[in-house]
Amino acid sequence: MPRENISLAAILWAVIAFLVIYPLSVLIIESLRIAGTNEWGFSNYLAFFRDTYYLKTFWNTMVLSTLVLLTTTIFGIPLAYILARYRHRGKTVFTALILLPIVLPAFAGVFAFIIFFGKYGTLNLLLMQFGLTKVPINFIYGIHGLVFIQSLHLLPFIVLSLSAGFTNIDPSFEEAAEVEGASGFRRFITVTLPLCTPSYLAGAVIVFLWPFTDWLTPLILGKVDYLPSVAYINIAYHFTDMNRKHMGIVAVVVSSIVCILLFVLARRWVERKKYTGLSKGTTSEGRVIEPGPIIRYGSYLYMIIVSFVVLLIPIVLGLSAFSRRWVFEPFPTYWTLDNFKLILLESPLLIKNSFLFSGIALIFGVVFGLLAAYVIVRTRIRGNQTLDFIITLMLAFPGMAVGVSYMLAFWNGIPLATHWIIMPIALFARRLPYFLRMAHSSYLQLDISLEEASEVSGVGKFRTFLYISLPLLLKGVLVGVVMFFIMAFQEISTAIFLYKGGWETLPIGIYLNWHRGMEFGIAAAMAFLMIVITFILLLIISRIGGGILKAAWGPGEK
Amino acid sequence: MAFIEIRNLVKRYGKVVAVNNIDLNVEKGEMLTLLGPSGCGKTTTLRCIAGLEKPQAGEIIIDGRSLLAEGFVQPSERGIGMVFQNYAVWPHMKVLKNVAYGLKLQKIPKHKIRERALQVLDMVGLGGLEERYPAQLSGGQQQRVALARALVRNPKVLLLDEPLSNLDAKLREKMRFEIKSLVRRMGMTSVYVTHDQAEAMVISDRIVVMDSGNVVQTGTAQDIYQMPANRFVADFIGTMNFMSGEIISVEAETNSAYVKTEFNDKLLCKTTDGTNLKQGDQVFASIRPEDVEISPDRPETSGNLVAGTIAHKAYLGNFLFFFVTVKGITIRVQVPHYVPLEEGADIYLSLNPEKCMVLV
Ligand SMILES: Nc1ncnc2c1ncn2[C@@H]1O[C@H](COP(=O)(O)OP(=O)(O)O)[C@@H](O)[C@H]1O
Ligand SMILES: [Mg+2]
Numbered sequence: 001m002p003r004e005n006i007s008l009a010a011i012l013w014a015v016i017a018f019l020v021i022y023p024l025s026v027l028i029i030e031s032l033r034i035a036g037t038n039e040w041g042f043s044n045y046l047a048f049f050r051d052t053y054y055l056k057t058f059w060n061t062m063v064l065s066t067l068v069l070l071t072t073t074i075f076g077i078p079l080a081y082i083l084a085r086y087r088h089r090g091k092t093v094f095t096a097l098i099l100l101p102i103v104l105p106a107f108a109g110v111f112a113f114i115i116f117f118g119k120y121g122t123l124n125l126l127l128m129q130f131g132l133t134k135v136p137i138n139f140i141y142g143i144h145g146l147v148f149i150q151s152l153h154l155l156p157f158i159v160l161s162l163s164a165g166f167t168n169i170d171p172s173f174e175e176a177a178e179v180e181g182a183s184g185f186r187r188f189i190t191v192t193l194p195l196c197t198p199s200y201l202a203g204a205v206i207v208f209l210w211p212f213t214d215w216l217t218p219l220i221l222g223k224v225d226y227l228p229s230v231a232y233i234n235i236a237y238h239f240t241d242m243n244r245k246h247m248g249i250v251a252v253v254v255s256s257i258v259c260i261l262l263f264v265l266a267r268r269w270v271e272r273k274k275y276t277g278l279s280k281g282t283t284s285e286g287r288v289i290e291p292g293p294i295i296r297y298g299s300y301l302y303m304i305i306v307s308f309v310v311l312l313i314p315i316v317l318g319l320s321a322f323s324r325r326w327v328f329e330p331f332p333t334y335w336t337l338d339n340f341k342l343i344l345l346e347s348p349l350l351i352k353n354s355f356l357f358s359g360i361a362l363i364f365g366v367v368f369g370l371l372a373a374y375v376i377v378r379t380r381i382r383g384n385q386t387l388d389f390i391i392t393l394m395l396a397f398p399g400m401a402v403g404v405s406y407m408l409a410f411w412n413g414i415p416l417a418t419h420w421i422i423m424p425i426a427l428f429a430r431r432l433p434y435f436l437r438m439a440h441s442s443y444l445q446l447d448i449s450l451e452e453a454s455e456v457s458g459v460g461k462f463r464t465f466l467y468i469s470l471p472l473l474l475k476g477v478l479v480g481v482v483m484f485f486i487m488a489f490q491e492i493s494t495a496i497f498l499y500k501g502g503w504e505t506l507p508i509g510i511y512l513n514w515h516r517g518m519e520f521g522i523a524a525a526m527a528f529l530m531i532v533i534t535f536i537l538l539l540i541i542s543r544i545g546g547g548i549l550k551a552a553w554g555p556g557e558k
Numbered sequence: 559m560a561f562i563e564i565r566n567l568v569k570r571y572g573k574v575v576a577v578n579n580i581d582l583n584v585e586k587g588e589m590l591t592l593l594g595p596s597g598c599g600k601t602t603t604l605r606c607i608a609g610l611e612k613p614q615a616g617e618i619i620i621d622g623r624s625l626l627a628e629g630f631v632q633p634s635e636r637g638i639g640m641v642f643q644n645y646a647v648w649p650h651m652k653v654l655k656n657v658a659y660g661l662k663l664q665k666i667p668k669h670k671i672r673e674r675a676l677q678v679l680d681m682v683g684l685g686g687l688e689e690r691y692p693a694q695l696s697g698g699q700q701q702r703v704a705l706a707r708a709l710v711r712n713p714k715v716l717l718l719d720e721p722l723s724n725l726d727a728k729l730r731e732k733m734r735f736e737i738k739s740l741v742r743r744m745g746m747t748s749v750y751v752t753h754d755q756a757e758a759m760v761i762s763d764r765i766v767v768m769d770s771g772n773v774v775q776t777g778t779a780q781d782i783y784q785m786p787a788n789r790f791v792a793d794f795i796g797t798m799n800f801m802s803g804e805i806i807s808v809e810a811e812t813n814s815a816y817v818k819t820e821f822n823d824k825l826l827c828k829t830t831d832g833t834n835l836k837q838g839d840q841v842f843a844s845i846r847p848e849d850v851e852i853s854p855d856r857p858e859t860s861g862n863l864v865a866g867t868i869a870h871k872a873y874l875g876n877f878l879f880f881f882v883t884v885k886g887i888t889i890r891v892q893v894p895h896y897v898p899l900e901e902g903a904d905i906y907l908s909l910n911p912e913k914c915m916v917l918v
Pocket of ligand 2: 597
């Protein structure tokens with residue numbers, strides 16, 4: 001085994017140890033510390049699970065997760081089927097719109113829907129104006145609103161994974177069922193859906209875990225009895241009450257354990273049940289059907305409705321970004337650019353911070369990701385699969401857990417948190433897998449003989465990587481770069497625990513301005529700005545090659 | 559009336575004509591093979607019979623029932639058994655469930671279903687494996703599951719699309735005979751698709767040779783080997799020497815013609831009955847390697863005798879292949895392995911006029 005590979009792996013492990021393993025150990029140790037003393041024990045956990053309130057939050061979160069998974073599944077199955085199987089015009093546009101929420105910051109949706117569906121929001125005001133209702137209807141405050149908002153945010157994950165499943169099924173499996181006498185619906189239930197379960201599960205686990213990590217949506221909707229929200233409130237607002245703080249930390253650890261456990265179980269199961277490799281596909285497109293008129297118009301209608309709800313987010317945020325004092329009116333009446341002037345002139349710092357932190361995180365991410373991809377794909381160093389596994393786990397890890405553990409680990413012990421560099425470092429650690437997966441999956445497709453040919457001609461390993469591998473990986477790497485940047489740019493759950501005055505990013509600015517009530521125009525303008533930036537970056541991705549996204553996030557493939 | 563009748567079948571994919579207006583008849587109990595190179599439209603034809611493709615024109619009648627002209631009949635309504643090229647054995651169901659799938663859709667008591675499925679599994683040699691998942695089976699066993707699934711409902715028609723192409727050579731040869739005897743025993747009418755001429759010759763009662771969506775020739779294996787309809791068929795089935803030339807004269811009463819080739823002014827060849835060849839046509843005088851006689855000395859026989867040199871000798875176990883150069887043209891000759899001739903020897907070739915044929 002070449003020595004440079006070993007030192008490379010050692011460096012990567014050192015980074016992981018410092019940025020993942022060390023802070024998480026501190027978090028776990030802290031969760032075991034008995035409040036006010038220097039003793040350790042499981043008493044915090046016992047107290048947590050004995051307390052009916054915390055038990056209720058745990059239960060609530062489970063229920064919410066189940067409801068969100070049910071909702072996304074019910075709405076996602078037809079959507080994925082339409083997108084994967086029917087040939088129709090505007091497929092690209094609809095796909096892009098339906099997938100948009102993946103890259104939109106989660107809080108953008110909450111704010112937009114409060115403005116639109118709120119008590120005196122646009123919809124209620126319109127209904128009252130037309131005399132359809134006397135008192136405002138409660139569209140979103142409550143568990144139904146939570147389910148609605150989270151489901152919309154998560155629908156794309158289900159649609160992506162299911163449609164990948166529908167596309168990848170060898171058409172002959174379904175044809176065999178038809179020849180055997182099963183038509184339409186029966187074939188779908190007995191053959192198509194079961195064959196899709198592995199890919200469905202890959203998306204479903206992400207959906208199910210989301211309520212265990214999303215503290216912000218319940219908080220803003222005023223329903224705080226969910227694990228992550230309680231944890232956030234306890235840690236961020238009640239840090240003087242040692243008991244509540246520790247309950248908060250325990251809540252964070254409990255959510256993290258649930259997330260990691262389910263994620264690992266799902267992965268295991270998917271890997272064992274992978275059906276695809278069994279039969280070779282005939283066309284890359286899979287089975288595509290020309291639907292009859294009723295199904296065709298039905299699908300159009302369905303896609304238009306979903307796209308419309310998604311589009312509400314940028315539209316509503318745009319309306320309030322370009323107006324002031326938009327209250328008790330269905331649509332704004334006073335148009336202005338003041339909000340943008342304010343954020344661009346008075347606080348350009350936030351924008352600068354966002355770009356700076358995400359940019360530095362990106363550089364870390366690319367360097368680390370390329371090296372890690374190389375070690376994982378091209379070397380057989382012992383433990384490289386474990387490295388891959390730990391990095392992938394960060395996908396399931398709640399952002400709040402990263403934030404809290406960094407706060408605990410880099411304040412007293414290693415005082416990194418006093419310098420702004422903690423912000424990009426935390427973003428980098430949080431979004432670790434995003435670039436790596438892209439690099440990884442393109443690397444897997446790169447024929448090793450191309451590299452070997454270069455080495456045989458007398459070029460060293462490093463130069464071979466630089467001159468041969470990197471150019472061939474370029475597409476995947478570029479998509480990874482943009483994707484990583486988008487995800488770092490909208491990060492809030494980790495950053496909110498670590499920022500100090502002057503280090504605010506755009507998402508934090510949005511959150512803070514929203515708190516100031518009547519100033520939601522500024523928050524909306526910032527959110528709108530973020531959406532525009534994200535959208536432009538997304539366009540760049542689809543130009544480079546949208547297929548890579550699917551390949552990297554497709555089920556079953558590590 | 560034939561059991562399966564296909565008339566004027568046309569299937570296009572955009573501009574590509576996959577099946578170009580073909581007619582086919584399959585008699586009851588017959589095993590018919592569609593043979594041709596990859597992309598010639600065999601699978602498409604088969605899929606049209608199964609109802610997995612909607613042809614643009616034409617009619618398919620099975621056992622007197624129209625499947626196209628009086629409204630498209632869905633594949634699930636056709637009562638056909640089909641073996642797919644890639645088996646298409648459902649990986650999420652155990653072997654027994656795979657086989658019983660079609661029976662469950664009919665109103666048959668549960669124990670009867672099991673009984674029948676086990677019986678067919680026994681027939682294909684998979685007894686005892688019914689509780690396995692397909693991933694726990696070898697390629698050959700999966701193939702048998704696919705076969706059992708296609709046979710279990712006792713369908714009127716069995717369709718097989720290159721069922722053996724994914725197996726290794728030894729197993730392939732064994733399965734040919736098994737499939738043939740099984741299908742014959744069950745008395746099924748079947749259409750078999752392959753691109754392997756040896757397979758087609760072993761397994762079929764009749765062969766239909768296809769090229770670019772057209773039927774080029776239909777007949778028994780012997781007919782097609784001995785009297786190929788054109789150069790394409792002759793080239794595809796077996797090995798053939800093609801010597802380009804021009805018709806000098808046609809002898810209609812003896813079904814023969816004289817051809818002027820590059821090495822011989824007057825080669826006597828057979829023609830088909832009622833040929834419309836005429837003087838001046840560009841043709842190929844053709845003869846199979848095993849029909850060429852080779853001798854070191856000038857033989858007594860007259861007619862179609864040419865002198866050449868052995869350029870290359872290839873040993874193929876049970877026989878020898880000589881590549882003989884005759885005035886710059888290479889003619890392949892197949893002889894038993896003991897013929898004592900070496901490279902560089904000057905020899906004579908006799909192109910037996912009874913075996914030499916004119917092809918276009
Ligand atoms: N789904 C399809 N879409 C477009 N072209 C097709 C499709 N299926 C087959 N073809 C074309 O039709 C022709 C015949 O194909 P096929 O019937 O599969 O040939 P074979 O089975 O003899 O190899 C080929 O040129 C093939 O490219
Ligand atoms: Mg084929």
